[in-house]
Amino acid sequence: MTRSIAGELQQLREQGLYRSLRTVAGSQGSRVVAEGREVVLLCSNNYLGLADHPSLKRAAVEAVERYGTGSGASRLVSGTMELHAALEERLARFKGTDAALVFNSGYAANSGIIPALVGRGDVVFSDRLNHASIVDGCLLSRARFVRYPHNDMNALERLLAEHRGAGRMLIVTDGVFSMDGDLAPLPALVALKRQYGALLMVDDAHGTGVLGESGRGSAEQFEVAADIDLQMGTLGKALGGFGAYVAASAEVVELLINRARSFIFSTSLPPAVLAAARAALDLVDSPEGKALRRRLARSAALFRDALQEAGFDTMGSETQIVPALVGEAEPAMTFTRRLLEEGFYVQGIRPPTVPAGTCRLRCTLMATHDESDLERAVAAMARIGKELGIV
Numbered sequence: 339m340t341r342s343i344a345g346e347l348q349q350l351r352e353q354g355l356y357r358s359l360r361t362v363a364g365s366q367g368s369r370v371v372a373e374g375r376e377v378v379l380l381c382s383n384n385y386l387g388l389a390d391h392p393s394l395k396r397a398a399v400e401a402v403e404r405y406g407t408g409s410g411a412s413r414l415v416s417g418t419m420e421l422h423a424a425l426e427e428r429l430a431r432f433k434g435t436d437a438a439l440v441f442n443s444g445y446a447a448n449s450g451i452i453p454a455l456v457g458r459g460d461v462v463f464s465d466r467l468n469h470a471s472i473v474d475g476c477l478l479s480r481a482r483f484v485r486y487p488h489n490d491m492n493a494l495e496r497l498l499a500e501h502r503g504a505g506r507m508l509i510v511t512d513g514v515f516s517m518d519g520d521l522a523p524l525p526a527l528v529a530l531k532r533q534y535g536a537l538l539m540v541d542d543a544h545g546t547g548v549l550g551e552s553g554r555g556s557a558e559q560f561e562v563a564a565d566i567d568l569q570m571g572t573l574g575k576a577l578g579g580f581g582a583y584v585a586a587s588a589e590v591v592e593l594l595i596n597r598a599r600s601f602i603f604s605t606s607l608p609p610a611v612l613a614a615a616r617a618a619l620d621l622v623d624s625p626e627g628k629a630l631r632r633r634l635a636r637s638a639a640l641f642r643d644a645l646q647e648a649g650f651d652t653m654g655s656e657t658q659i660v661p662a663l664v665g666e667a668e669p670a671m672t673f674t675r676r677l678l679e680e681g682f683y684v685q686g687i688r689p690p691t692v693p694a695g696t697c698r699l700r701c702t703l704m705a706t707h708d709e710s711d712l713e714r715a716v717a718a719m720a721r722i723g724k725e726l727g728i729v
């Protein structure tokens with residue numbers, strides 16, 4: 339019998355894995371209106387608060403006035419607009435590479451870049467906790483897909499040795515792990531990629547604009563930027579807009595223009611988005627950007643320490659992404675619901691986003707959060723956590 343859609347939805351409900359959309363009013367500020375009341379937003383990736391910053395809005399509006407709303411087609415069809423070229427030049431300068439290429443989203447970047455680099459007869463080594471877009475890119479590539487235990491460099495080395503000589507080898511990792519907030523050991527990865535002649539790609543979706551003294555990301559923090567073959571990042575998180583980029587050698591970018599299907603077969607980013615991203619990079623480079631990064635780091639540290647003091651397991655977080663481990667799906671979603679009733683919007687995260695049994699509240703900090711709101715959030719989490727028997 340054909341599997342019914344209603345039956346599949348019912349099964350998701352019974353497993354506590356059903357997902358639905360929640361409408362919020364207003365911009366992605368530190369407070370939004372959800373379900374008719376103002377709540378503190380603790381699940382947005384708008385880390386520096388740039389998503390409604392006046393200078394980004396101004397840049398977007400001016401770009402619309404001058405260039406219109408759409409880019410018309412794939413860049414290989416109707417041309418690269420001046421704004422694409424200007425943003426890529428700015429991104430390459432920002433990351434200190436020869437070249438950069440923008441993609442329509444982080445998802446499009448990862449699912450396009452990986453199959454452009456490796457295919458049948460090649461091997462891709464991917465951290466077990468890498469983002470779903472990396473996993474999908476690996477699967478699409480048809481290369482041998484080897485997953486190594488999270489941040490386990492001994493296991494990775496064994497696997498590299500086992501596959502040595504088998505076509506092109508690519509190691510791919512999140513720079514900041516999106517659901518755990520911990521960091522990849524980039525210096526050790528660089529040493530291994532050198533030893534085994536592999537390419538190294540780092541997805542810095544959550545490090546771009548935030549980590550490193552000047553916000554260049556996790557590679558800057560570890561001082562290994564020059565040793566990473568492909569530094570991918572997104573424009574829709576700390577940079578407050580939409581889209582993604584990869585910074586790499588001119589040769590790699592040339593290959594991606596020729597081979598990355600999500601670049602070739604998709605209408606390119608529109609003027610407002612391109613202009614806002616350039617304004618965001620200027621902001622990251624300004625004294626204001628530096629102050630926002632400091633404030634974010636301080637809030638994240640205070641929040642993480644307070645959660646730990648309240649008895650939560652913050653799962654190795656070292657950044658502005660601070661998970662609180664719950665365990666099963668049902669209590670995680672009850673926790674989210676109870677927090678919303680108390681004025682805090684914190685997202686519960688379940689499989690397949692995270693492994694079964696590790697459901698969590700993924701709290702994300704913004705430079706624009708009030709310290710008193712964060713203190714109240716921790717108090718509410720501690721109270722509800724006790725009620726639910728989690729702490």
Ligand SMILES: Cc1ncc(COP(=O)(O)O)c(C=O)c1O
Pocket residue numbers: 443444445446448469471512516541543544572573574581582
């Ligand atoms: C590590 C990582 N890579 C890629 C993406 C995808 O980026 P985008 O939201 O721009 O598609 C995300 C999040 O969405 C992410 O967390």
